[in-house]
Amino acid sequence: xxxxxxxxxxxxxxxxxxxxxTVQRPNRIARALGRFVPLFLKDRFYRLDKxxxxxISFFFRHYGKTKFMLAMSKKIQYLGIERVFLMDRLAxxxxxxxYLVRDVILYIAIPIFIARLLLS
Numbered sequence: 001x002x003x004x005x006x007x008x009x010x011x012x013x014x015x016x017x018x019x020x021x022t023v024q025r026p027n028r029i030a031r032a033l034g035r036f037v038p039l040f041l042k043d044r045f046y047r048l049d050k051x052x053x054x055x056i057s058f059f060f061r062h063y064g065k066t067k068f069m070l071a072m073s074k075k076i077q078y079l080g081i082e083r084v085f086l087m088d089r090l091a092x093x094x095x096x097x098x099y100l101v102r103d104v105i106l107y108i109a110i111p112i113f114i115a116r117l118l119l120s
Contacts, residue, residue, distance in 0.1 A: 064102045069095060 037045075049056040055066075062070060072095040076084050085092045 064106060066098065069098055069102075 045056075059066065065073075072084070072091065076095075079087075
């Protein structure tokens with residue numbers, strides 16, 4: 001392992017947060033909600049989002065991924081899946097379970113729900 005740079009959890013998460021702070025994108029949620037949702041509901045949503053530190057809008061902006069999932073994805077791309085598993089099995093297990101639940105909801109449960117609504 002000599003000569004290789006190692007990544008710890010703190011440096012990876014701070015790197016991810018700094019890259020997110022520098023990119024300013026227009027608020028897609030606000031534009032999507034602007035046409036269909038009454039103003040009082042938007043105000044409640046933004047108050048709740050502000051209370052949780054922007055986590056709710058982050059979750060929607062990144063298609064159901066949390067900051068932990070993005071940091072682990074970057075770590076797996078950088079180090080490889082086997083090395084991450086051997087470094088921290090608990091974090092890897094959480095990452096795997098969160099992705100499994102997210103993908104089941106996005107790609108199985110929601111399409112079945114929409115199909116039932118359209119076919120009934």
